Amino acid sequence: MVAQETLSGRQPESPPAPGPGVGRAAVLRRGGRAGWPRTLLAVAAGPLMWAAFPPQDLTPLAPVGVAMLAAALYGQRARTGAWLGLLAGLAFFLPVLTGIARIGPDAWAGLSLVEALYWLPLGALGALVTRLRGWPVWSAALWVADEALRGRAPFGGFPWARLAFSQTATPLTPYAALGGAPLVTFVTALIGGLLAYAALAVAAALRTHRASATAAPEEGSAGPEESPAGGGARVLVRAVWRAVWRPVAVAAAGGALLVGGGLAIPVPTGGRPVTVAVVQGNVPRLGLDFLGQRRAVLDNHVSATRRLAAQVRAGTVARPELVVWPENASDLDPYREADAYAAIDGAVKDIGVPVLVGALVDTPDGTKVENRGIVWDPRTGPGNYYVKRHPVPFGEYVPFREVLTKMIKRFELVPRDFAKGTRSGVMRLGPVDIGDVICFEVAYDQEVRDVARGNVLVVQTNNATYGRTTLPPQQIAMSRLRAVEHGRTILVAATSGISAIVAPDGRMIHRSREFVPDVAVAGVAARTGRTVADRAGAGPEWALTALGLGAAAAAGVLGRRKNEGN
Template structure:
């Protein structure tokens, strides 16, 4: 009888422990799932502090194994909601919903390893999670994981914490330390909140509040004009053709597409700069040259320069996703950061074309190797095609020569999802980092005019054929970020993690006594 009672007691205790762990994992999943709400279009920026704070608190309170599982569930929620638009592009324009679900789940499962890696690193270096680990160790590891996403498997720098802070006082950090610097400050606030909640006291609350005030004061000291206007304002017209993605590349739709863009453009002849979106002309440049020559002749007679997106093929057999300035002499910019499976198939020669699950062209695009400037009315322009705008250090390669940035994109792939809004927010951050106005011309939206402080001056309605006219003033000069890139942030991460190693070793020595 006693033995049976003991077994029942153990079983009940195990069931309680199991249900408690499930509750912790559910909390982590929920905290990750709400984090994308901090970004566009909702912009609940405070969630960028609260959500990671929940993760950091769990990382400090749970045993290492459970903490790692919690961090992985957090990542599943974070990216499962945040990049759900990947499913739309594959399902509608690739190989259907079944393949789309499999690929999206696999992609999210891979991305979830990045929050996991941050927790793993800190818990390995410093098993006892004290104040330093929460205030600086975890923030440093988190931002290191964001930096790794800039290059791992060609890069996917989406949903960095810093992007959520556009429009807040902390955006002033970006011209100096870039989006990773903003992410670091946000993560520090999350660590401070977790430290306060770990063992709540008025003393801890006062310290965390003081730190917040110090960070706000520090950000206010960086809030200044880093660049200056040059020359006169340019009149611009951003053309949004709104050609359906599943129709765009059909040969029988070419005449319709060219006619629509011509009709939308002609009333704006005399505008200094007219911009069409990425691959606005769904034909090779040499095939459309007669049409483009006639159009630029009419526009050029009124003093207009047209920049447009179009595929280009060379005599050497290479194909490029290009932005072309039609004013003589013609200039070409070739997209530098291609989208895997969208514009080329990795290992195509090894595994064959069956890997083409996203509807990539049968012929792979080649990546441009040099940042080339385009010109309009004598103004040097830095062109960025779609995914290019997500890589701040590469955008900085165009500076300080470029006085204006132009982002040509086609977000029709992602429908009415979070994707286009997140993409626009990323473009806003590039404007802040470089101190340059940025013009964004897209096929279906979000077409927008962004000033050098990252603020939206104008935005076209989504899913409508329209033209967005505006005036922008080119700017000159270099922000500190253009000169330094991500080096200061990476150096600080290295210092923080080095100190964390020392803290961890000291904690081990003390526990062994």
């Protein structure tokens, strides 16, 4: 009875032994208001969730980590939950963002702390909703709400390492075709909540029967069958099972339905065939000074394209109908630098098909830089182009520049701010319309959704600064989820890797190694159909966010009424 009441969200009428679901009775003398067991549980949740992300790819650990955090939050006050959320956030973001350390340890620690702060409200509201029936559902919705906020503010947000991005090659991936990344996050967190629900039921039943066994000698009721020799262990197991079989069955059935539901969702695989080429020219060396290698990087991509043209003429490689170069393939402005223009134009004429060229271009007034993807035709030269709409704060532009550059000399590496683009990334490239996003724009739902009407999606990126860290494989994982979400082939072109070709169902057709020249030619599907996620847009995210926040508000009202009644 105690186990079932505790898990339904109601507090037992008589104060039981300290443990999950007891609220203030669970407070220990040390380890903060939550006590050491819950504190350690929350801290351990972070590394478990991190291990679910690339390159570790231990994907089942994501819901396990969510379950551990949910169990730590269960029955706690909001302020205690906020503290536990912060600890879990730090333990998660510090390892998942280690690639940022290439910029500097201070940048890595600072960004990790800022991202962990978003888990303060996640922990606080997550603790509140455990007072309600069905709390795993409301808790999962709060994960969506938290990621919605983190992906939008400040400076446009930083939606890296969302829970959904740990599930890009699992039975949960197809949910992206229905509700995008927010729905995948929700389902992943819901499985974690169900695991916590079952675990807390078992823990509560064990405490109850342990307390009964301890009290029995005092009442003189202990018998031979309650002792170890008399089969007391079997009695305990049977008693606990009678108390917990319902919540365990509910959790198991719910998890099975969610996993089975994902496997039953159809994802597209076919489409009009088109032959594409993705060029990874490579950089002379990794690090922050890749911009100082501008001519060498351009020459590498020109040479790789010319080698491809020679192979096509020799008949050893299929002739592509379009070619994609990465971001920063030319950091020499081809509109102003005659040598750069001639080098690019010569390579495009040699291959004889349109090439999407990543280049940095000065704005007309010379005060800013545009990060462009330029459609370069072998006959007419540079034509339509896309300008990155979401430049990286503190990397491609410096907020509060006059103040911060005096304090942090590293910002002098960004002498001019990058301009924000305003035009769509949907452009004609050879026989298809492409939807272009640049670098970490692939992490943003809206940016990718805006260009998903293209037949093929393109991600132009430069990972030279973060090469051989956790960040490039995490970016590939995002691209795999986007492929399923929008039912589109995705071409990822990176200067130094990882470049990739991803099928509409998320399968990897090609994946390059890092810091090697690589040219991939493949036949892919060009599609025009739209997924349910395309039609729904941001609707699922807003609906789940409202669900979570509404539940938290209801829990707060019920808590106040209960306190007033006492």
